[in-house]
Structures are given as structure tokens and as C-alpha cells.
Amino acid sequence: MSAMFLAEMTTGKEAQYWESMTRKLARQVNASWWLEHWLPWLMGAGIVGSTTLLWLRWRAMGSVAIQWFWIALAAAGLVSMLGAWWWARRRFESVDAARVRLEDSLKMKTVLTAAHAGIVPWPAEREIVQWPLRTVWTRPAAVAIFTATMLALAAWVPIPAAALARQRTIEKPAALEDVEKWMDQVRxxxxxxxxxxxxxxxxxxxxxxxxxxxxxxxxxxxxxxxxxxxxxxxxxxxxxxxxxxxxxxxxxxxxxxxxxxxxxxxxxxxxxxxxxxxxxxxxxxxxxxxxxxxxxxxxxxxxxxxxxxxxxxxxxxxxxxxxxxxxxxxxxxxxxxxxxSNMPGKGQGDGQGSGPDGSNEGLGKGGVSRGPGTGPVGLKQDPTKIDTTKPEQLQSQIDLERMAPGDLITTTDGKHKTDESYRGPGSSGAAAKPGDGGAAVWQNSLVPTERQTLQRYFKQP
Structure with a gap:
């Protein structure tokens, strides 16, 4: 009769009440230990994640990279939660240890332990229970808010450097772009x-x-x-x-x-x-x-x-x-x-016109019957050779240092000695080659430093 009555007391409403209170206390203790180990991981993930997000935005990686970042951050958070649980589980409390903590807080000595063992009946339910633990949510909330704020700022704060990096594109020099376009059209x-x-x-x-x-x-x-x-x-x-x-x-x-x-x-x-x-x-x-x-x-x-x-x-x-x-x-x-333009063609008079059909004015042949107008001065690579700068040596026995223009050099009798192979200016100083309107020639006299500069930027043909 007493054994049956004890079983009824053990499985009654009071037993369920106190067992639920004991499990609740155990979960609270274990959750506190887990939070203690996970909060540093959470803060570290927030710092690293916000830095990585800022770097991705600064490098303008695009929306796909940002999406993968959030997936990786969520996976890292899950791994950190599991790691914190694994690290903190050695300090978790069992239900029996939580029951002892509850007995000590309520000054019930070993009543709950004895009732769980079936030695004594379960005590009656209490309307007011002095809970042995009080969770201070200030620190977890501060860490969570700090992490969320850093990630939000990293996701939404404007980054001028990223826009400048995208806009800072050095264009090719205009001359090179023109040459490239010319060659494309020619090809x-x-x-x-x-x-x-x-x-x-x-x-x-x-x-x-x-x-x-x-x-x-x-x-x-x-x-x-x-x-x-x-x-x-x-x-x-x-x-x-x-x-x-x-x-x-x-x-x-x-x-x-x-x-x-x-x-x-x-x-x-x-x-x-x-x-x-x-x-x-x-x-x-x-x-x-x-x-x-x-x-x-x-x-x-x-x-x-x-x-x-x-x-x-x-x-x-x-x-x-x-x-x-x-x-x-x-x-x-x-x-x-x-x-x-300005190329020889069929023109008026004895001269040759310019243009692909020769309709414009061009260079003449010279003489009284030449075409009207003057011939344009064209820039050429080489000057017109008319032998105006050819030096000639004077043969004399007198002191050349005291010679003056108009002085008599010498007189000779007999036949003149001539150079049969010499081809000098024509009669009356005529030019060796008829001019075609004249040619302007660009001549440079460079000092050694200027020659070195040209050799630095241009190859020898």
C-alpha cells in the first residue's frame, strides 16, 4: 500500500512541476556558458566580416561576390556556434546538478533530490520561486548590436575610393588612338x-x-x-x-x-x-x-x-x-x-596642276609661257642639289693670309690646264638642275644631349 502511494506521489503534478523547473535551470546555466564562449567569436566574425565587405565593395567585385560573402559569413557564424558549444560543454551542468543548485537557492536542503529518488513525496508547487540565476543581457546585446552595426555600416556606407578606382582609367594618348583606328580601317x-x-x-x-x-x-x-x-x-x-x-x-x-x-x-x-x-x-x-x-x-x-x-x-x-x-x-x-592635294596633275598653261584630276593650280615648267601664279613651296626630305655650296681651292704662290678680294693671284702663259672630268656649274653660273618651284628642307643641328634624347625615344632606321 505504501509503495503504491509513493509511486503516485512521484508521478503526480508536483513531480512534473519541479522536474520542469530543474531542466529549465540546467538549460539556463548551459546557455550562459555557451554565450560566454561564443560572444568573442561573434565579435571577431563581425570585425573580419565588415572588413572583408568593405574590401569587396572597394574593389567593386559585384553583387555575386557580395552574395557569396553573406553565405560565407552565415556559414562561419554557424561553425563558430558549434565550436563554442564544443568548447563550453565541459562546463555544462547536468539536471541533477541543477536540482542541487535549485534546492540550495530555495533552502530546501535535499527535498527535491530525495523526492526524485522516491524517498519522500514532492513538495507542493510554489507561486513565487526565488530563481537562483539572473541573466544579464547587457553584454550579449551589446556584442550583437556592435556586430550588426559594423556589418550594416560596411554594407551601406558610401565608399568614394571605390567609385574613384572605377573611374580612374588612363586613356591612351590621342595620337595612338588615331593611329589604331587608321590601321583598323585600312585592314x-x-x-x-x-x-x-x-x-x-x-x-x-x-x-x-x-x-x-x-x-x-x-x-x-x-x-x-x-x-x-x-x-x-x-x-x-x-x-x-x-x-x-x-x-x-x-x-x-x-x-x-x-x-x-x-x-x-x-x-x-x-x-x-x-x-x-x-x-x-x-x-x-x-x-x-x-x-x-x-x-x-x-x-x-x-x-x-x-x-x-x-x-x-x-x-x-x-x-x-x-x-x-x-x-x-x-x-x-x-x-x-x-x-x-598639291600633287601634279593636268593644269593650265605649260605647268602641271594639282589634285587627283589636275584641276587645281600646280607647279609650272618655268619660262615666259608657264602657268599663272607662283609654285607652292613644298617640304621635302632632301634639299635640291644645285651645287651652290661646293668648295673650290685656290692655287697661288703668294701669301694667302694677306689676300684681299680683287687681288691678282698670278699670270701664266700658254695653254690652260683643265680638268676634263670636272662637272661644275654651267655657263654664266646656271644651275646644274632646273628647279621645280623650290624646296624647304628642315635641318637640325643637335648637341650630344639632344641626340641621346632622340636615341632614347626613337630607334635608328
């Missing part, structure tokens, strides 16, 4: 030989291999401008040679043998000169035209080529000229008309 129109285009592009790439911070130094800009001018000259020579060659070939093909021999020879020489300029220029025509021009000479042009072959050459020259004209007209700061 698209197949207006020049691929090897010639690649050589220009290699020079551009060589300048761009320098650090971007040095692109706008004086030396780099000067080299870029020089390359642009050099490329412009090569394209101008190609345009003029194609135009002159096409004009001469068309004239030979149209008139054929009906032309006088002198006129035909002059056209053949003009065509040969233009073709040699095409083959030897810095910017050569297309590969198809180059194959057709291989081995051509003035004699072959005047005698060996049939009218059909001459027509094929004229068509090939016209096709290449049209491709180059389209490429130049689509290129920035280039124009076909400017390229072929």
Missing part, C-alpha cells in the same frame, strides 16, 4: 599590305607597353606624335602613288599605241616611278596588287604589256585606290582630298 578595307599594318601596330604596342602612368610624359607624347606623323606620311605617299599610277595606267590603256612615242615613254616612266614608290614605300598596297607588280619595269610597261594586261593593272590600281580612299574618309582626322 577592314584591305587597302594596304597586312605586314605594313602590323609593323605600325607593333610600334603602337611598343609605346603602350610602358607603364600607363608614363603615357602622358613629354617623351611618350612626342614619340606618339612622331608615329602619327610618320604614319600620315606613309598613307599620303601610298595615296599619291596609287593615284598617279592609276592615272598613267588608264592613259596608256585608253590611248595605247596611238600615243606618240615620247608621250608613251613619259607615261611609262611616270607609271614606273609610281610603282617603284608603291613597292618601296613604308605602307605598301594590298597583297594582290603587290603580286601583280612584282618584276614590273619601265621597259615592260611600255612594250611588253598588252592592252588587256594594262587594263587589268589599271583596274587593280583603281580598286586599291578606292579602298584606300574609303578607309581614309572613315578615319578620324584624315581626308582623301587632303592627302592628294
Amino acid at each position: 577592314q578595307q584591305d587597302a594596304a599590305e597586312e605586314e605594313s599594318v602590323q609593323k605600325v601596330e607593333e610600334k603602337v604596342a611598343e609605346l603602350l607597353q610602358r607603364p600607363a602612368e608614363n603615357w602622358y610624359e613629354h617623351g611618350t607624347l612626342e614619340a606618339a606624335d612622331h608615329l602619327k606623323e610618320q604614319t600620315t606620311d606613309m598613307l599620303r605617299d601610298l595615296a599619291r602613288n596609287l593615284t598617279e599610277a592609276e592615272r598613267a595606267a588608264a592613259a596608256l590603256e585608253a590611248a595605247g599605241q596611238a600615243l606618240p612615242k615620247a608621250t608613251r615613254d613619259a607615261l611609262s616612266d611616270a607609271l614606273d616611278s609610281s610603282l617603284q614608290g608603291l613597292k618601296g614605300g613604308g605602307m605598301k598596297p594590298s597583297a594582290d596588287l603587290m603580286k601583280q607588280l612584282q618584276g614590273m619595269s619601265a621597259e615592260q610597261l611600255s612594250s611588253s604589256l598588252s592592252p588587256e594586261q594594262m587594263k587589268q593593272m589599271a583596274d587593280a590600281l583603281s580598286k586599291n585606290r578606292q579602298a584606300l580612299e574609303d578607309a581614309l574618309n572613315k578615319s578620324p582626322s584624315l581626308n582623301w582630298d587632303d592627302m592628294v
Whole structure:
């Protein structure tokens, strides 16, 4: 009878009440120990996470990288929670230890332990229980707020450095950009030989291999401008040679043998000169035209080529000229008309006009019947050789240091000694070569330091 009554007391409502209070106390103690170990991990994750987020935004990694960051941060938080639990579990309290703590706080001695063992009945429920522990949420809340605030600031605070880093793009020098666009147009129109285009592009790439911070130094800009001018000259020579060659070939093909021999020879020489300029220029025509021009000479042009072959050459020259004209007209700061202006053509009077059709004024032949106007002064690479600076040595037995202009040097009898191989100025001081309107020549006298500067930025041809 007593055993049955004790079992009923043990499984009654009072037993459930006190057992739930004991488990609640054990959970509170264990949670406190877990928080004690996890809060440092949480603060560290907040500091590292906010720093990483700021770095990702500063580097402008994009939204995908930010999403992966939040996933990694959540995974790190979960791992830290498990690690804190593993580290703190050695200090966890069991339900029996929590029951003893509750008995001590309520001054119940060992009543709850004895009741759990079935020795004595469970005490009655209490309306007011003096709880043995009090959780101070100030520290956990402060750590959580601190971590959340750091992550929020890292996610939303404006970062001017990130925007500046994206905007700080050093553009290529304008001269190099123009040359690149020229070569792209020439390649698209197949207006020049691929090897010639690649050589220009290699020079551009060589300048761009320098650090971007040095692109706008004086030396780099000067080299870029020089390359642009050099490329412009090569394209101008190609345009003029194609135009002159096409004009001469068309004239030979149209008139054929009906032309006088002198006129035909002059056209053949003009065509040969233009073709040699095409083959030897810095910017050569297309590969198809180059194959057709291989081995051509003035004699072959005047005698060996049939009218059909001459027509094929004229068509090939016209096709290449049209491709180059389209490429130049689509290129920035280039124009076909400017390229072929002031070039010899069919003009008025005895002189030759300028322009692709010879409609403008050009250089004359000289004399009273020349064309109207003065010939333009063109800039050439080499001066016109008229032997005006050739030194001549005086032969005399007198003291040359005391000579004065107009002094008699010597008198001789007999036949004059002449140098049969000497070719000096003509009669009355005439020029050895007829002038074509004059030529302006740019001459530089450089000191050693200036030569070193040029050698630093430009290669020897």
C-alpha cells in the first residue's frame, strides 16, 4: 500500500512541476556558458566580416561576390556556434546538478533530490520561486548590436575610393588612338599590305607597353606624335602613288599605241616611278596588287604589256585606290582630298596642276609661257642639289693670309690646264638642275644631349 502511494506521489503534478523547473535551470546555466564562449567569436566574425565587405565593395567585385560573402559569413557564424558549444560543454551542468543548485537557492536542503529518488513525496508547487540565476543581457546585446552595426555600416556606407578606382582609367594618348583606328580601317578595307599594318601596330604596342602612368610624359607624347606623323606620311605617299599610277595606267590603256612615242615613254616612266614608290614605300598596297607588280619595269610597261594586261593593272590600281580612299574618309582626322592635294596633275598653261584630276593650280615648267601664279613651296626630305655650296681651292704662290678680294693671284702663259672630268656649274653660273618651284628642307643641328634624347625615344632606321 505504501509503495503504491509513493509511486503516485512521484508521478503526480508536483513531480512534473519541479522536474520542469530543474531542466529549465540546467538549460539556463548551459546557455550562459555557451554565450560566454561564443560572444568573442561573434565579435571577431563581425570585425573580419565588415572588413572583408568593405574590401569587396572597394574593389567593386559585384553583387555575386557580395552574395557569396553573406553565405560565407552565415556559414562561419554557424561553425563558430558549434565550436563554442564544443568548447563550453565541459562546463555544462547536468539536471541533477541543477536540482542541487535549485534546492540550495530555495533552502530546501535535499527535498527535491530525495523526492526524485522516491524517498519522500514532492513538495507542493510554489507561486513565487526565488530563481537562483539572473541573466544579464547587457553584454550579449551589446556584442550583437556592435556586430550588426559594423556589418550594416560596411554594407551601406558610401565608399568614394571605390567609385574613384572605377573611374580612374588612363586613356591612351590621342595620337595612338588615331593611329589604331587608321590601321583598323585600312585592314577592314584591305587597302594596304597586312605586314605594313602590323609593323605600325607593333610600334603602337611598343609605346603602350610602358607603364600607363608614363603615357602622358613629354617623351611618350612626342614619340606618339612622331608615329602619327610618320604614319600620315606613309598613307599620303601610298595615296599619291596609287593615284598617279592609276592615272598613267588608264592613259596608256585608253590611248595605247596611238600615243606618240615620247608621250608613251613619259607615261611609262611616270607609271614606273609610281610603282617603284608603291613597292618601296613604308605602307605598301594590298597583297594582290603587290603580286601583280612584282618584276614590273619601265621597259615592260611600255612594250611588253598588252592592252588587256594594262587594263587589268589599271583596274587593280583603281580598286586599291578606292579602298584606300574609303578607309581614309572613315578615319578620324584624315581626308582623301587632303592627302592628294598639291600633287601634279593636268593644269593650265605649260605647268602641271594639282589634285587627283589636275584641276587645281600646280607647279609650272618655268619660262615666259608657264602657268599663272607662283609654285607652292613644298617640304621635302632632301634639299635640291644645285651645287651652290661646293668648295673650290685656290692655287697661288703668294701669301694667302694677306689676300684681299680683287687681288691678282698670278699670270701664266700658254695653254690652260683643265680638268676634263670636272662637272661644275654651267655657263654664266646656271644651275646644274632646273628647279621645280623650290624646296624647304628642315635641318637640325643637335648637341650630344639632344641626340641621346632622340636615341632614347626613337630607334635608328
